[in-house]
Amino acid sequence: MSWFLYILKCRDESLYTGITTDIPRRLKEHNAKKGAFYTKNKIPVELVYQEAIPNQSEARKREAAIKRLTREEKLEFINDKSRLVPTEGGAPAIRPRRGALGNPLCQGAIRRGA
Numbered sequence: 001m002s003w004f005l006y007i008l009k010c011r012d013e014s015l016y017t018g019i020t021t022d023i024p025r026r027l028k029e030h031n032a033k034k035g036a037f038y039t040k041n042k043i044p045v046e047l048v049y050q051e052a053i054p055n056q057s058e059a060r061k062r063e064a065a066i067k068r069l070t071r072e073e074k075l076e077f078i079n080d081k082s083r084l085v086p087t088e089g090g091a092p093a094i095r096p097r098r099g100a101l102g103n104p105l106c107q108g109a110i111r112r113g114a
Contacts, residue, residue: 003059005066007049007078010042015074017066019059023050049078 004023008016008030016039020026029035030045039045053059069077 003053003056005049005051005053005059005062006047007066007074008039008045009048010039010045012042014042015048015071016042016045017063017074019053019056019063023047 001021003019003021005017005019006023006026008018008027010016016030016036018026018036026035027045027047030039031043033040033043035045051062053062066074066077
């Protein structure tokens, strides 16, 4: 069974990221206030991105990676597919965020307790 990662744009222009096995059904649930708590008072929602992923485990990992992005990075990701990097499982991964904890320049500040 294929899984899908999706990103919705809510009425208030915020973005919601989720995973499902059936995007049309899930979109109807969100717009009927039966989806995620986050989207219940932000309807209507609009599908702005979707991506097929081979299994639930990879879909959850991909969802977590996208949720770590800032709003600006998510918008860039939605509009610029060149950010996708192939992975072993076939599902593309997102290039790491600049300046986050993965940045070696930030590591020293964390160790020093700054």
